[in-house]
Amino acid sequence: MTSAPILDIRDIHKDYGTYQALKGVSLSVRQGEFIALVGPSGCGKTTLLKQIAGFEDATSGTISIDGRDMAGVPAAQRPTSMVFQKLALFPHMTVAENIGFPLKLRKVAPGEIASRVNEMLTLMELKPIYLDRFPRALSGGEQQRVALARSMISSPKLLLLDEPLSALDVKLKKVLQSELKRLHRSLGVTFVHVTHDLEEAMMLADRICVMRAGRILQLGEPSDIYYRPADAFVAGFIGETNLFPVEVTGRKVGSVHYSSTAFEDATGTLPADAAAENASGAALMNVRPELIRRIGPKDTADCAVNAKVTEVFTKGGTVQYRAHTPQGMDLAIEIQGTSQLPMQVGENVRLGWSKKDIWILPAGEA
Known part of the structure; x- marks a missing residue:
């Protein structure tokens, strides 16, 4: 009670x-x-x-x-x-x-x-x-x-x-x-x-x-x-984030299906609890900067995209990068701070993230 x-x-x-x-x-x-x-x-x-x-x-x-x-x-x-x-x-x-x-x-x-x-x-x-x-x-x-x-x-x-x-x-x-x-x-x-x-x-x-x-x-x-922000405003207001445009193409018991041209995994399936209940049709995939990592030629990731590093911000305990993708997106990536920067401005890199770190939210405001 x-x-x-x-x-x-x-x-x-x-x-x-x-x-x-x-x-x-x-x-x-x-x-x-x-x-x-x-x-x-x-x-x-x-x-x-x-x-x-x-x-x-x-x-x-x-x-x-x-x-x-x-x-x-x-x-x-x-x-x-x-x-x-x-x-x-x-x-x-x-x-x-x-x-x-x-x-x-x-x-x-x-x-x-x-x-x-x-x-x-x-x-x-x-x-x-x-x-x-x-x-x-x-x-x-x-x-x-x-x-x-x-x-x-x-x-x-x-x-x-x-x-x-x-x-x-x-x-x-x-x-x-x-x-x-x-x-x-x-x-x-x-x-x-x-x-x-x-x-x-x-x-x-x-x-x-x-x-x-x-x-x-x-x-x-x-x-x-x-x-798990309710909408794009909350996602952007509570810290920096990355919002990839996706299309929610269907739902079944226990799963949600999506497609996107913003990264290489054009279609995918997620557990139903990885998407807001009101996310349908045009939607957004929320991935926080610390959940995106650099991957090598032989590494695999659930979702991946090529990008060019455009800016570096050192914040003491962390380092934040800006990168631009061929699909026209500007991404934020945040990693643990080190004495030597693992990525440099102008460098072409491959970035990836896991499906377990994805949250699908509606494209409009709540």
């Missing part, structure tokens, strides 16, 4: 005059889950977060938290807490006062506030000497931890994060991403996280919700979103 969701969003619409920011969004989030909302700017992800927090009222639809309808419940009375992109720490308050502020608003006894502040300090791995300092005396990462401590001190059922790491440098962001993962695991609190950083979403989330133009295009585990 599946337990009731901690967050249940049903058919939420949000209009600003004639502009529709949310167009019938429905989403259920399980207790203790880490959900990431991703999508291009203006897709509605922050608007949805504001609806959950109670900062804005929906035009229509319902939001329930822990089985309770939130209609008419003000933000201060919801079992949620929010960490903003700009943190919103009070500059005139010390670290201790900032962290304890939510409990002070609830008129909790000073002794209990002090005790809870110390608990939060330990949880966030902040030093006790910081308690009497003001936010301006802290580093960006330390301020981030203070903001998280303040958001967690009231034991919310839902922690809402609106791109809280976006302004940090790469190295510090990696540290705090690990901290977020540790906190989520140790606290068991449900996280709903808005981010533009797709790598961050893949690293942290149990499930990713891809939004576009006020709608949810796909909701699933990171590996499903990455390797």
Whole structure:
């Protein structure tokens, strides 16, 4: 028996005059889950977060938290807490006062506030000497931890994060991403996280919700979103990919048949679960760059194509290549980084990939 969701969003619409920011969004989030909302700017992800927090009222639809309808419940009375992109720490308050502020608003006894502040300090791995300092005396990462401590001190059922790491440098962001993962695991609190950083979403989330133009295009585990995208937009938005035009020529029980002029395997058969149910007729074959390899004259591959290397990008741990095929396609290939580049610009190469790495998706948008 599946337990009731901690967050249940049903058919939420949000209009600003004639502009529709949310167009019938429905989403259920399980207790203790880490959900990431991703999508291009203006897709509605922050608007949805504001609806959950109670900062804005929906035009229509319902939001329930822990089985309770939130209609008419003000933000201060919801079992949620929010960490903003700009943190919103009070500059005139010390670290201790900032962290304890939510409990002070609830008129909790000073002794209990002090005790809870110390608990939060330990949880966030902040030093006790910081308690009497003001936010301006802290580093960006330390301020981030203070903001998280303040958001967690009231034991919310839902922690809402609106791109809280976006302004940090790469190295510090990696540290705090690990901290977020540790906190989520140790606290068991449900996280709903808005981010533009797709790598961050893949690293942290149990499930990713891809939004576009006020709608949810796909909701699933990171590996499903990455390797089995719902449509071409999701495929291209969640990392770089290769989309070969194919024709789905038929389906039988347990199999799907395709043909293509974009590579040498003109016809082929795949297991039925290697293609989206709505993929028929004109379709696309999705193959991620790391799944394409260089093959030698005597090597075999399920699918293969000749190409000419047009560009090389070294990315430290990986090397990415661009190659152009006689059929007119530009491909991306990514391999493990080495001290010597195995392919050079201008070199003619043969590339191949396995049928087990193929995903067929509809040519149009979902």
